[in-house]
Amino acid sequence: MTQYQIAVIVGSIRRDSFNAQLAKALAKLAPANFSFKQLKIDDLPLYNQDNDNNPPESVKRLKSEIASANGLLFCTPEYNRSIPGVLKNAIDHASRPYGQSAWAKKPASVIGISVGAVGTALAQQHLRNILSYLDVPTLNQPEVFLQIKDGFFDANGNIGEGSKEFLQSWMDLFVDWIKKHNS
DSSP states (O other): OOOEEEEEEESOOOTTOHHHHHHHHHHTTSOTTEEEEEOOOTTOOOOOGGGTTSOOHHHHHHHHHHHTOSEEEEEOOOBTTBOOHHHHHHHHHHTOSTTOOSSTTOOEEEEEEESSTTTTHHHHHHHHHHHHHTTOOBOOSSOOEEEOOTTSBOTTSSBOHHHHHHHHHHHHHHHHHHHHHTO
């Protein structure tokens, strides 16, 4: 059975991030031949083009982890109707120098959760625009805009019963998407 490595990029570095919790819970819905690794982005310096030819070790690590992945899962909150700066910084680092993007051709999906009623709709749209430019084939449907409410996660950090069936069907589509782009 083919093994698939998924690089998880969480757009929040908050200790109790809902999106980090979501990423962990979603991984439990995947088949056994899929493994998920959350990439570290909180140690990246601010992107500076002057460093393109001699990037810091943290940037080299990020690009290497993306390169070795079979696919990408972005779990992001929405800050001021867009993606968080820490996520944009990671995207910029791994896409540079021009022509050496680690993101290109990596199949991906975008999901997010927040306390707001529209979930992370605008952040996801902005992220999809960026990923399109970076030549990242992104699962378009279904779009998933989640609102955190009591019972969304159970006591063990799993997806609660009210959302489990929907998110399992989403995971099944994500798995198919990754397989399609790795065949």
